[in-house]
Amino acid sequence: MTQTSKFLKSSAVSVIGVPFSGGQPRGGVDQGPVRLVEFGLLNQIEELGWSVEYEGNENIESLRPKEDPDAFNLKQPKYVSAVTEHVSKQIYNAAKEGKFVLTLGGDHSVALATVSGVFGAYPNACLIWVDAHADINTPASTDSGNIHGCPLSFLTGIADHHPDFDWVQPLLKTDRLTYIGLRDIDEAEKKIIRDLNIKAFSMHHVDKYGIGKVVDMALDHVNPNRDLPIHLSFDVDALDPSVAPSTGTPVRGGLTFREGHYICEAIAETGLLVATDIMEVNPTLEDSHAVYQTVQVGCSLARCCLGEGLL
Ligand SMILES: NC(=[NH2+])NCCC[C@H](N)C(=O)O
Ligand SMILES: [Mn+2]
């Protein structure tokens, strides 16, 4: 068997596609999962020695409510809530069964599902959030109203009360969260990160220390004894737009191809990784070469999390 985690009970990967774009305004990110699968991701994972189960959630549209007015600053709150609550149960079940959970987004609001499911199954887990953005706006602080910019405020319990998200438990302690790759953070988010002392490694830190040291420092913070399960949530916009152009909110100055892969390899190497999210691949943005690049890099990041690249 390939590199796995001591927390897993088998060499099975549960791949959960979430063809969902309701957490932000641009269509197309809902086609991320199917394009990753068409590119051969499931076979590639099998070739690494894992058995693969796939849930594509093709009927997710049926969860769309008839009416979904903006509420407390958030757009499409009922739709986002219904989808993420539904998927969180799939993820919880797969994690409880001891399978590695690989979730393919979809926009990053889907992290409401992944973190709820993974931390439900592994209450002492830690979360490494690789992203250009902090995604920790509260309903009160968000300027855009797009819920993909807010999941971490609900998951950490700092969001003001929102009636559509009562099902989300604050399972994530802020000292079990760390960021890598940040470079486009709203003022309100900066204040949250500072006030709550959340450990964040921006691109400035990647430049200053190098990616090897940054991953070590991130792990030292959230997993000092290297004995806790790890959930990696990877927004492909953490990568530089020259590496992953087809994404809804690209920001210049991001991670190189190798820096992104290094993060996945180094976390896989700990033997503690139990779940990965590959989010915000939008195969309808930019030209066909850009889409090919982005889908390909999404697949190779996922493979690195599952042991590719380790000797
Ligand atoms: N998952 C993402 N790409 N998030 C982008 C969020 C951008 C901005 N901070 C917002 O709240 O809308
Ligand atoms: Mn994100």
Ligand SMILES: [Mn+2]
């Ligand atoms: Mn982002």
